[in-house]
Amino acid sequence: MSDIAVILPDGTELSVEEGATVRDAAFAIGPGLGKDTVAGVVDGELVDKETPLHDGADLVIVTDQSDEYLDVLRHSAAHVFAQALQRLHPEAKLTIGPWTDDGFYYDVTSVDLEQEDLEAIEDEMRDIIEEDLDIERALVDREEALEKYADNPYKRDILEDEAAGDDELSFYQQGEFEDLCKGPHVESTGEIGAVKLLNISAAYWRGDEENDTLTRVYGTAFESESDLEAFLDMREEAKERDHRKLGQELNLFAIDETTGPGLPLYQPNGKRILDELADYAKQLNLDAGYDPVETPHLFRTELWKKSGHYENYVDDMFLLDVNDEEYGLKPMNCPGHATIFDQQSWSYRDLPVRYFEDGKVYRKEQRGELSGLSRVWSFTIDDGHLFVRPDQIEDEINLIIDNILTVFDTFGLDAEVALATRPEKSVGSDEIWEQAETQLRAVLDDSGIDYGIEAGDGAFYGPKIDFAFKDALGRKWDGPTVQLDFNMPDRFDLTYTGEDNEDHQPVMIHRALYGSYERFFMVLIEHFNGKFPFWLAPEQVRILPISDDQMGYAKKLQYELGDFRVDIEDRSWTLGRKIREAQTDRVPYMVIVGGDEEEDGTISVRDRKEREAKDVSVEAFRDHLRSEYDEKRPEPDFLADAE
RNA sequence: GCCGGUGUAGCUCAGCUGGCAGAGCGAUUCCUUCGUAAGGAAUAGGCCGAGGGUUCAAAUCCCUCCACCGGCUCCA
Numbered sequence: 001m002s003d004i005a006v007i008l009p010d011g012t013e014l015s016v017e018e019g020a021t022v023r024d025a026a027f028a029i030g031p032g033l034g035k036d037t038v039a040g041v042v043d044g045e046l047v048d049k050e051t052p053l054h055d056g057a058d059l060v061i062v063t064d065q066s067d068e069y070l071d072v073l074r075h076s077a078a079h080v081f082a083q084a085l086q087r088l089h090p091e092a093k094l095t096i097g098p099w100t101d102d103g104f105y106y107d108v109t110s111v112d113l114e115q116e117d118l119e120a121i122e123d124e125m126r127d128i129i130e131e132d133l134d135i136e137r138a139l140v141d142r143e144e145a146l147e148k149y150a151d152n153p154y155k156r157d158i159l160e161d162e163a164a165g166d167d168e169l170s171f172y173q174q175g176e177f178e179d180l181c182k183g184p185h186v187e188s189t190g191e192i193g194a195v196k197l198l199n200i201s202a203a204y205w206r207g208d209e210e211n212d213t214l215t216r217v218y219g220t221a222f223e224s225e226s227d228l229e230a231f232l233d234m235r236e237e238a239k240e241r242d243h244r245k246l247g248q249e250l251n252l253f254a255i256d257e258t259t260g261p262g263l264p265l266y267q268p269n270g271k272r273i274l275d276e277l278a279d280y281a282k283q284l285n286l287d288a289g290y291d292p293v294e295t296p297h298l299f300r301t302e303l304w305k306k307s308g309h310y311e312n313y314v315d316d317m318f319l320l321d322v323n324d325e326e327y328g329l330k331p332m333n334c335p336g337h338a339t340i341f342d343q344q345s346w347s348y349r350d351l352p353v354r355y356f357e358d359g360k361v362y363r364k365e366q367r368g369e370l371s372g373l374s375r376v377w378s379f380t381i382d383d384g385h386l387f388v389r390p391d392q393i394e395d396e397i398n399l400i401i402d403n404i405l406t407v408f409d410t411f412g413l414d415a416e417v418a419l420a421t422r423p424e425k426s427v428g429s430d431e432i433w434e435q436a437e438t439q440l441r442a443v444l445d446d447s448g449i450d451y452g453i454e455a456g457d458g459a460f461y462g463p464k465i466d467f468a469f470k471d472a473l474g475r476k477w478d479g480p481t482v483q484l485d486f487n488m489p490d491r492f493d494l495t496y497t498g499e500d501n502e503d504h505q506p507v508m509i510h511r512a513l514y515g516s517y518e519r520f521f522m523v524l525i526e527h528f529n530g531k532f533p534f535w536l537a538p539e540q541v542r543i544l545p546i547s548d549d550q551m552g553y554a555k556k557l558q559y560e561l562g563d564f565r566v567d568i569e570d571r572s573w574t575l576g577r578k579i580r581e582a583q584t585d586r587v588p589y590m591v592i593v594g595g596d597e598e599e600d601g602t603i604s605v606r607d608r609k610e611r612e613a614k615d616v617s618v619e620a621f622r623d624h625l626r627s628e629y630d631e632k633r634p635e636p637d638f639l640a641d642a643e
Numbered sequence: 644g645c646c647g648g649u650g651u652a653g654c655u656c657a658g659c660u661g662g663c664a665g666a667g668c669g670a671u672u673c674c675u676u677c678g679u680a681a682g683g684a685a686u687a688g689g690c691c692g693a694g695g696g697u698u699c700a701a702a703u704c705c706c707u708c709c710a711c712c713g714g715c716u717c718c719a
Binding site for chain 2: 244
């Protein structure tokens, strides 16, 4: 037998016999590790410990200390679910049951399940865990496997598709239950510390809407009950922060059935925040050399045919007929901006030309997709388009990335960056795409930013760098993008005159800082849990007179703090009630004034973090607010010393 | 768009084995003028998502549509 070499995470090569498995390799490293091996990661794929290795494979040994262990555990939990389901509903047919980022699901069919049924299944799952059944892997030949699944077309589908080449199929068995499965799994059902079935929904076989609809049950599993509880608390917290709930409670925005789905209405409180965001973006853009432009919402479809949108995007467009001529609401701002660029002649000295517009666009998303502000039909992009010479691309993109990261920093959001490459439906030649992707990659490599690759996720006209927001709860949301576009300038025949007095084609860069105001607003609402920084807060200060006698003084104070958004609580409530109300409205500062304050000409200040100070001078407070606002500080900090 | 669930007062929800439309919060009015997270009383408020059907009678049963929620597929 000849030896093969596998590569360990630290880069060293390990020589093992041909045909050696993950577990054999682990034993070759050390007997302790061999004994603890649960599974392996071979070439990035989580596999069973009995998987044979090939020469040159990248190998990571998975033990119960590894991050991947939880995936394995959840995969086994999916089997426990399936076993429990079949005990209670023998008619149920199984399809697939993988692990996911935060649990597992199992797609089943031939069984009617409702939310209420989950409890009984969960109880049965706990019994199975209690029984501590050994989980054993067995290899079964193809014929026998097909026989086992004589009445399960989905499993047969798997046998004839994914597992087409294999003569021996791996099955996992625990007690009376067995399932066709690649693995890996834990040693026994008793290893699963805690399980919870979460919800029930529907999915298509293989995710294709042409196929049968299956019942999908989502669940999760952890090593311990306390981990599960932490997870459930986190879900609860996320539910409490839901921007749809807070949007209603804080009167930020509404989506009304009468005015239409996916068409948000911004109430004054929401609009105040949007205006602050827009002012901030405008300042960043002006500082970065952008010129504001403005375009209408509606264009002749001639424009969309020229830009390629009609060909690639028409299903998502709102079209309307005007005097027998077809018009379309704009789904993107770029063609308008390209047309503006085309209105005059340009010298190479003029470039880069940078336009920006908070442009409202309309995209006819599938109805079932609409959700709060995260998915809507009308939204506003803080859209910038640059027209640059090829030699300016890298510098410009670097500047844009700087600006985007500044924005992340301002809001205390973490960034996750990815390069999205050519999608199936696209315009432009292979060479152009190749060139664009190479350039974006070069910028990212030079910048030293950590980034991933999203294959096939680019826009139809060019590749892009996607930024995702990571919020205070560690959740990820789609954020701004930077896109390189060689196609639009071509389609619009855009030119500038070069040093050589010849016409040249500029390159277009699409970029946003926020992405869309709607989605960014949603992220901020949930990120801050409605407790917006002072500069964003719709109501920045609320004056609470102790009794009606101080109304006059309160009005005087409101006038003196007139640079800010200051309201007076004028309902005849007790002070406790007024504070409670201001607190639930998440107002950063409460100014409390009674007879004492009025007499001394001072104020008492309380913030939403429940800190307070008396005998405060109005000037000192106002000066502080000025700097807190100008510096966009994240938390009210006038009373930072009062803790 | 597809699958499942849900639509009752401004909000959260009860009523749904058919028989007069309910509660809490909020709002309004009155009383209270209050010192750091809910003072008291009274009043108003509903085409029970929309349309059709069954029935002596429909919030309740049936059908169609609309919207929302959880997913699937797709995107900022």
